Structure formats: structure tokens, C-alpha cells
Amino acid sequence: MTSGAAGQTTVGVLALQGDVRSHLRRVADLGARGVPVKRPDQLAGLDALIVPGGESTTISMLAQRWGLIEPVRELIRGGLPVFGSCAGMIMLADTVLDGRADQLPFGGIDMVVRRNAFGRQVDSFEADVEVAGIGGGPMRAIFIRAPWVESIGDGVEVLAAVDDRFVAVRQGALLATSFHPEVTGDLRVHQFFVDRVRH
Ligand code: GLN
16 A cells, blocks of 8 residues: 555654654654654545554543544554554553553554553563564564553454563554564564555
8 A cells, every 4th residue: 555646655653642753763764654643634644553652641641632532443443554562552452451540542452451561570671572474583672661461352463472471463454562663773563564554
């Protein structure tokens, strides 16, 4: 799928809060066009969307304030490819544990995600993670007050786990990681996502 004058793939990055810039940089590294998205009208014409890491309660609150929840849900239902890292994973979960009562995810992935799950043991850590479907050996994964996927529905494929906890999953066009591939120089997760958008 392509769009834009140059036939470039256009990837929106939800720019309400969090690590927006690193994702925009990764998208540019892959030769795609990155567009910061703050308002519903900026969702038009996107080939894909990334929901960055940050703080899911804040992202949710701002998404509600700017009227983005329903438009993004509709695009997800329509099959828009969306990648969420960390807080972005939480935003893509149908069910969030240890969230705030007023926290509304976009949903889309039939999974139960627990916020700050690893954080109860250790705030942040790094691990070498093998991701199914991504060749080239394990990748260095950075976890920062990361969620884990506590359970999944039938349509969800687990792509990676750390200590038996699921940290990367996929359902249809939706991809989510507990870790932050945007902060390392390793482009493979973004490449995997953008390749699937292009084909
Ligand atoms: N703990 C954060 C949250 O609940 C996520 C942390 C992150 O994105 N690095 O949203």
C-alpha cells in the first residue's frame, strides 16, 4: 500500500506524549514518510500508525480530550496497520490491568496487558530477545516500566517472550511490543512492520 505524491508509504506517529521523535526517525531511516498525528483530521491518508511508548494514562487522557479514541478505533476495525511499543502496546490492548479507572485504550488486540508488570521486580532492564518472523538473531530489547501480556485470545500470535512472559504479539495488522525498538539502532522491528504495510 502506498500513498502521497512520491508513492511513499506514509506512517503516522501518534504525537500526544512520549517517544514520538525516535519513531519518526526510524520511519525516516526506512525511507517512509513519518507524520506526527495530534488531531483526528491528521489520520486521513495514513498507510499505518505507530503509538509510541510514554505514559499510557496520559496518552489515553489526551486521546480522549482530542477526540481520537473513536476515529482510531474505526481505522483499526477497518484494518489499518498499527504498531504500539510499551505504552503503545497498552493502548492496543482490549483489556488493561493496573490501569486507571478512566483509562481508555484503543483496543484491537484480544489480549490482557498488565501495566508496569516487570516494574514490580525491577524498573527497567535490557534483554536479548528472539522475535519470531524477524531474522538476524536476537535483538537487544530495552524495557522501561514495561507491561507484559498476561493472556491472549485465539487470534493472537506471540512473537517474543522473556522469562515466559509475552513481550511481542501480533493480531492481523496490529503489532505490539513491551519493549522500545525505537531507541536502539536496530531497525528490524520497524522494518518488519513497514514491510508488511507495503505488501
Ligand atoms: N508504564 C508506562 C504506562 O503505563 C509505559 C512505559 C513506557 O512506555 N515506557 O504507560
